[in-house]
Amino acid sequence: MPWDRNQMAARAAQELRDGYYVNLGIGIPTLVANNIPAGMEVTLQSENGMLGIGPFPYEDEVDPDLINAGKQTISELPSSSYFGSEQSFAMIRGGHIDLTVLGAMEVSEKGDIANWMIPGKMVKGMGGAMDLVAGVKKIIVVMEHNSKGGDPKFIPECTLPLTGKNVVDMIITDLAVFHRPDHASPFRLIELAPGVGAEDVRAKTTAHYEG
Amino acid sequence: MKKIYPDAGAALDGLLADGMTICAGGFGLCGIPERLIDAIRDSGVTGLTVVSNNAGIDNEGLGKLLRTRQIRKMISSYVGENKEFERQYLAGELEVEFCPQGTLAERCRAGGAGIPGFYTKTGVGTQVAEGKEHKAFDGETYILERGIRADLSIVKGWKADESGNLVFRKTARNFNQPMATAGRICVAEVQEIVPVGSLDPDCIHLPSIYVKRMVLGAPYDKKIEFRTTRQREAA
Numbered sequence: 001m002p003w004d005r006n007q008m009a010a011r012a013a014q015e016l017r018d019g020y021y022v023n024l025g026i027g028i029p030t031l032v033a034n035n036i037p038a039g040m041e042v043t044l045q046s047e048n049g050m051l052g053i054g055p056f057p058y059e060d061e062v063d064p065d066l067i068n069a070g071k072q073t074i075s076e077l078p079s080s081s082y083f084g085s086e087q088s089f090a091m092i093r094g095g096h097i098d099l100t101v102l103g104a105m106e107v108s109e110k111g112d113i114a115n116w117m118i119p120g121k122m123v124k125g126m127g128g129a130m131d132l133v134a135g136v137k138k139i140i141v142v143m144e145h146n147s148k149g150g151d152p153k154f155i156p157e158c159t160l161p162l163t164g165k166n167v168v169d170m171i172i173t174d175l176a177v178f179h180r181p182d183h184a185s186p187f188r189l190i191e192l193a194p195g196v197g198a199e200d201v202r203a204k205t206t207a208h209y210e211g
Numbered sequence: 212m213k214k215i216y217p218d219a220g221a222a223l224d225g226l227l228a229d230g231m232t233i234c235a236g237g238f239g240l241c242g243i244p245e246r247l248i249d250a251i252r253d254s255g256v257t258g259l260t261v262v263s264n265n266a267g268i269d270n271e272g273l274g275k276l277l278r279t280r281q282i283r284k285m286i287s288s289y290v291g292e293n294k295e296f297e298r299q300y301l302a303g304e305l306e307v308e309f310c311p312q313g314t315l316a317e318r319c320r321a322g323g324a325g326i327p328g329f330y331t332k333t334g335v336g337t338q339v340a341e342g343k344e345h346k347a348f349d350g351e352t353y354i355l356e357r358g359i360r361a362d363l364s365i366v367k368g369w370k371a372d373e374s375g376n377l378v379f380r381k382t383a384r385n386f387n388q389p390m391a392t393a394g395r396i397c398v399a400e401v402q403e404i405v406p407v408g409s410l411d412p413d414c415i416h417l418p419s420i421y422v423k424r425m426v427l428g429a430p431y432d433k434k435i436e437f438r439t440t441r442q443r444e445a446a
Contacts, residue, residue, distance in 0.1 A: 089313025
């Protein structure tokens with residue numbers, strides 16, 4: 001059984017450590033917030049200028065001045081702080097954020113990531129994704145193993161315009177987990193979703209990986 | 212010197228010209244200088260280059276200036292859900308320079324701080340790096356990005372004192388802070404103006420030196436793009 005969206009997020013949450021400052025992308029990565037292990041202190045950063053994202057607000061506490069980077073209303077915590085966009089990206093670019101979890105359209109075997117534009121389609125922009133992959137200490141990609149059309153997304157070379165080159169540390173798909181210890185090493189298959197065979201993953205992947 | 216003007220139109224009087232560059236604060240619809248945007252629309256000024264993280268949505272924020280076709284070029288990181296923007300962009304009527312969000316914030320901060328360029332890792336190996344100077348520092352490659360100076364900055368604050376010291380509120384601060392410094396002149400709209408001495412000098416987010424003109428914009432009907440809530444558990 002492949003992992004569902006929430007199980008993929010839960011797998012990504014296993015990479016959290018006590019005391020981490022973390023930025024979560026939009027989509028499946030957002031679900032990681034619901035899977036933070038009990039008793040672990042993890043501070044979520046929102047790139048529009050907040051540390052310490054709280055849960056969605058109660059209906060009577062909704063505040064238009066308090067949103068996350070996905071423009072959803074959120075709440076604050078007693079430990080929260082606010083700052084401007086320049087400070088927000090200073091902490092991202094400056095390597096102060098421990099971990100980011102992002103979605104992707106393609107990841108290459110060399111750790112390149114493409115997740116911001118498809119030529120010929122309407123381009124909406126990269127937002128903060130290029131800054132995150134360039135500055136955060138550890139980059140985890142969470143994505144479906146294959147596209148809706150069945151094409152592999154973990155591939156030898158990205159075909160789409162890149163968001164970052166040689167930046168990804170870990171890939172979590174609905175079928176498997178790939179990891180590399182540093183940016184000079186190849187990815188290694190380290191885990192399979194329950195009931196998924198290594199040969200099955202091999203058959204659905206064109207990227208080179210070990211294990 | 213009196214910085215408080217009776218309305219947004221008066222606050223912008225004499226500052227607008229066709230073809231000018233404007234830095235605008237806000238993230239999505241949060242913390243956008245909406246009264247000043249309305250006044251720019253009403254002025255009819257055209258051929259604008261607008262530096263703003265987003266481009267509003269249809270009929271809200273900068274979307275209003277797109278609808279009236281007063282904007283020639285946007286410098287933004289994410290233009291999101293905006294049909295009129297999409298139509299003009301695909302028809303080649305609107306020029307767009309996509310800039311990574313952190314690079315955009317820093318370009319404005321740097322421009323306002325008198326720094327004409329800086330090196331960053333963001334965008335190395337991507338389209339963003341094309342045509343830009345590359346330089347290695349300590350074994351890592353960086354690209355040169357230019358600081359941005361604009362003719363005018365428009366921002367929205369929460370509270371101001373009469374001298375122009377500004378305080379923002381929660382995530383409505385966002386790009387307002389760097390944008391305010393990047394313009395040769397900055398006009399701020401605020402929710403409340405309080406007497407000098409009412410704000411704690413240790414808690415000012417934007418010192419008065421950056422704010423040349425102000426207008427009281429309240430009352431606001433702040434828009435929410437995605438209203439997400441949770442239920443109270445039954446007692």
